[in-house]
Structure formats: structure tokens, C-alpha cells
Amino acid sequence: MAAFEFGTRVVHSGIPEKWEERVRIPTVELSRDEEKVFKKSDAEEKLQECIASTEAAKYALVYPSGTCAVVAVTELLQAGDHAILFDSVYHGTRTYLSICSDLERISVSFVDLRDHHQLEKHIRDNTKMVWIETPSNPTMKMIDIAAVAAILKKYPDIFLAVDNTFMTPYCQNPLLLGADIAMHSLTKYMNGHTDVLMGAIATSNDKLYEKLQVVQANTGIRCSPLDCYLVLRGLKTLHLRMERHMENAMKVAQYLEAHSNVEKVFYPGM
Ligand SMILES: Cc1ncc(COP(=O)(O)O)c(C=O)c1O
Structure with a gap:
């Protein structure tokens, strides 16, 4: 699948296995077996399959919000561990990690990682x-993921997590640039219809995946089959929507840049 263009991959992944059922999006079954908090719905499994394919990852897990995915990544840390975060990450991520640090569960350094020398210091x-977000919300600061991953190669005990919400896998695949985790708020572009809150984590690292799975199952973090169904349906048009978003954003950015009352425009596309 990975050799196909993005649009082909996203349309053909997370669909029913039987050829005769392939003409439509998988049906959604809302009934759940209450005994089985460990069991995922078919819609959840299919959505995970599709997200893994878009991120060129072996695995993906979905969460009830992007914030919940941030919490899940943080759960990979043991008491006493230290984390380095880009100082311009989404404020919710910064707040949650700061809470963990205030509780003395872990220690956290917020660093301007655009200067790569700061990382090793x-x-x-x-x-x-190490947690980065590029471009960052809302300051649009950018970091070279491959450069950070190259530095971290010397430190095999450190994993690199990238919040890929703003770029989406259509524009950027952190795992292909050397990251260990690509995290998403599906609430935004990935779903694209402003009717669902969800998050995701994609990884090809067996150990991290195993740990994430154990934490997810035993904390009962399961997603509604209907939400999964809606995001899976939304994903099928991600590539088309992103092209239009970029076209529109460029027009707005160019208009603002030419405006006499505007001092500076922050738009990575320019
Ligand atoms: C970059 C980024 N990451 C994570 C989140 C949190 O996602 P959610 O709103 O789905 O909890 C947001 C939300 O704005 C975000 O912009």
C-alpha cells in the first residue's frame, strides 16, 4: 500500500475485507458488549488501520480527543523521567505536561528547539x-523533524513524539523523518466536519505500541463506534480538503502581507 499515492491509500484502507462489500464505507454497529471494555468496535479497528496507512506506520490507536492522546503519550514515561518539549507547543499540551511536572511525577523542560544545539544542552x-509540534499552534514556528531525529539517534532511550495535527499526514509523515510517534487531534482537519472530538497515535515501535495498548485497555479509553465511523468517512477526502485549505490560506496570507496595517504575516507556506 505504501507505494500508492496518498489519495489511493486513504480511500482503500480501513474498508471491508470482502471484495463484494468494498463498494461502500463499513457499516457502523452502535451496540456494544458491556462486558468487553477490552474489545474494540469494528469501526475503531478500521479507523486505526486507515490512520496507520496515512502515517506509513505499523500501528495506530485512537482516543476520545487529541488531549487524551497527549495524556496517553505522557503515560509512556515512568515516575522521575524527564521530558523536553518545544516551548511553542499547543497550550493544552504545555499545561498538561506542566501539571505532571508540578505533581513531581516527571520533570519537564520547555526549550526553543528551533536551535538544535539547545536540544543536546x-x-x-x-x-x-522529546516532544515537538511543527508548525506550532498558533505561532506557526517550525522545526526540522529529521534534524532533531538525527541528533536523538545517539540517545536510543529517548523517543521523539511529533504532534502532526496541523500538517496532517497528507503534508508530513513524522515517522518517515525519523520520529517514533506521530500524534493527532483528529478533531480538526483529519475528521474535517467539526462534528467529532477524537485523537490518534501512530507508531511503528513495537515496545511503545505494546505499552500504549496496555494503558488504553486498562484505563477503559475506548471511542464511540459512531465517532470512529465519522472520522473514517472524513479521512477519505482529506487530500482534497487540504489542497483547498492551502489554496485559501495562501490567498489570505498574500492579502494580509500586502496590507498596510499588517506588520508581519506568519504563514509557513510563504
Ligand atoms: C496542535 C494540537 N494538538 C492537540 C490538540 C488537542 O486536541 P483536542 O481538541 O482534540 O483535544 C489541539 C487542539 O486545539 C491542537 O491544536
Whole structure:
């Protein structure tokens, strides 16, 4: 599948296995077996399959919100571990990690990682995670994911997580650039219809996936089959919507740049 263009992959993944059923999106079954909090709905499984395919990942897990996915990634850390975060990450991510640090569960350094030398200066013996978001929300600051991943190659105990919400897998695949985790708020472009709150984590790292699965199952973090169905349906048009978003955004950015009352425009596309 990975050799196909994005549009082909996204349309042909997470669909029913039987050829005769392939003409439509999988049906959604809302009834759940209450005994089985460990069991995923078919819609959840199919959505995970589709997200993994878009991120060129072995695995994907979905969560009831992007914030919940942030919490899940943080659960990979042990008490006493240290995390380095880009200082311009989404404020919710910053707040949650700060709470964990205030509770003395973990320690956190917020660093301007656009200067790559800063990264190694802040790495400690107990550093286990580096978290970046590029471009960042809402400041649009950018980091070279491949450059950060190359530095971290010297530190096999540290995993690199990238919040890929703003770029989406249509524009950027963090795992192909050397990251260990691509995290998403599906609430935004991925679903695209402003009618669902969901999040996702994609990874090809067996150990991280295993741990994420155990935490997810045992904390009962399951998604509604209807939400999964809606996001899966939305994903099928992600490539078309992103092209239009970029076209529109460029027009707005160019208009603002030419405006006499505007000092500076932050738009990565320019
Ligand atoms: C970059 C980024 N990551 C994570 C989140 C959190 O996602 P959610 O709103 O789905 O909880 C947001 C929300 O605005 C975001 O912009």
C-alpha cells in the first residue's frame, strides 16, 4: 500500500475485507458488549488501520480527543523521567505536561528547539521523551523533524513524539523523518466536519505500541463506534480538503502581507 499515492491509500484502507462489500464505507454497529471494555468496535479497528496507512506506520490507536492522546503519550514515561518539549507547543499540551511536572511525577523542560544545539544542552541522564509540534499552534514556528531525529539517534532511550495535527499526514509523515510517534487531534482537519472530538497515535515501535495498548485497555479509553465511523468517512477526502485549505490560506496570507496595517504575516507556506 505504501507505494500508492496518498489519495489511493486513504480511500482503500480501513474498508471491508470482502471484495463484494468494498463498494461502500463499513457499516457502523452502535451496540456494544458491556462486558468487553477490552474489545474494540469494528469501526475503531478500521479507523486505526486507515490512520496507520496515512502515517506509513505499523500501528495506530485512537482516543476520545487529541488531549487524551497527549495524556496517553505522557503515560509512556515512568515516575522521575524527564521530558523536553518545544516551548511553542499547543497550550493544552504545555499545561498538561506542566501539571505532571508540578505533581513531581516527571520533570519537564520547555526549550526553543528551533536551535538544535539547545536540544543536546538540555538532555539529562533521565531524559526519555522529546516532544515537538511543527508548525506550532498558533505561532506557526517550525522545526526540522529529521534534524532533531538525527541528533536523538545517539540517545536510543529517548523517543521523539511529533504532534502532526496541523500538517496532517497528507503534508508530513513524522515517522518517515525519523520520529517514533506521530500524534493527532483528529478533531480538526483529519475528521474535517467539526462534528467529532477524537485523537490518534501512530507508531511503528513495537515496545511503545505494546505499552500504549496496555494503558488504553486498562484505563477503559475506548471511542464511540459512531465517532470512529465519522472520522473514517472524513479521512477519505482529506487530500482534497487540504489542497483547498492551502489554496485559501495562501490567498489570505498574500492579502494580509500586502496590507498596510499588517506588520508581519506568519504563514509557513510563504
Ligand atoms: C496542535 C494540537 N494538538 C492537540 C490538540 C488537542 O486536541 P483536542 O481538541 O482534540 O483535544 C489541539 C487542539 O486545539 C491542537 O491544536
